Amino acid sequence: MLYRNIMHSPHAPAPHHDHDHCIADALTRADALCAERGARLTSLRRRVLELVWNSHRPRGAYAILEDLSQQDGKPAAPLTVYRALEFLVEQGLVHRIESLNAYVGCAAPGAVHSGQFLVCAACGNAIEIDDPRIRSAIDATAAEHGFRVQRPTVEVRGLCPECQEKVP
């Protein structure tokens, strides 16, 4: 039932899905979006985006930095990566997972969504969701408190279906 939906959702990939295709898709969408917006997806930024998409697990800035350094054969500076990530986050191509100090590729860039994640404590995968019930509940309670919402952050730590089976 719903489990199957997960398996076929781009947000929660099957364990052995074609991840090269995932990456290629993400880059293609990013190219299109940036062209449309007149944003400059430079070579460096594109490379960083590709490294973020290296897995569906949020990755730390320094992990990406290492990859970048290894590719180039010489060490890159942290700022190099942080600046690229800042651009990517601004463009909605990448999300920052606050509770992990890490970054993950956005599953649906361009679409309006509010940064909601199911983060598996075991495998580290971050499943991006966009549940209007959560969003509207947040908007409602904020309104009741006279609070003006700018950026809602929802990060649910727990166990994904696969990891529940492994460690019940």
Place this chain on the structure above:
Amino acid sequence: MLYRNIMHSPHAPAPHHDHDHCIADALTRADALCAERGARLTSLRRRVLELVWNSHRPRGAYAILEDLSQQDGKPAAPLTVYRALEFLVEQGLVHRIESLNAYVGCAAPGAVHSGQFLVCAACGNAIEIDDPRIRSAIDATAAEHGFRVQRPTVEVRGLCPECQEKVP
């Protein structure tokens, strides 16, 4: 006597509420809860809790560390504070605000609640809420994804009513 920020929060509605009373209440509740549980609220842990409650704004571990060092006249080590905070968070006396890497006193320790905050980008106050609609929306969407919830984190960045008036 330490300097204290007197901030407006739903738990202290008046802009110039009696914050000493806030702190005293928090400590009393902490004493009772820990006694009830057989948890050891040692002198150090109690002092750290008091320093967290110094304002209604989330405070960084190193800010607390400085206060502690100043009180003692000699520098304390980071671990001293981190270990105390770890205990306090475990006991539900303090919450960690992930998006700020900071800690704030729990408004209703002992009660079941799920860590939801309205964080003002201007004044820095963190208003703790416990909206069952948010929680049940999270539970529902998690269930639909076959995800087992361990710890939901909801941190809504925005502007509190007072700061909206100041900077509209």
Place this chain on the structure above:
DNA sequence: TGCATGATGTTACGATATAACATCCGTTTG
């Protein structure tokens, strides 16, 4: 061509957090 602007490089540093191991101190137990 040369300027304006944004992107990237370089160096240094600040902020946040933990590892590994030693010591203290209250409680239990012989």
Place this chain on the structure above:
DNA sequence: CAAACGGATGTTATATCGTAACATCATGCA
């Protein structure tokens, strides 16, 4: 009481995450 035990705290060092300030490069455009 003393010895053993275990949790709390102290000490030192280091890992991890993030930014400031300023220089240089690249790209598009007048």
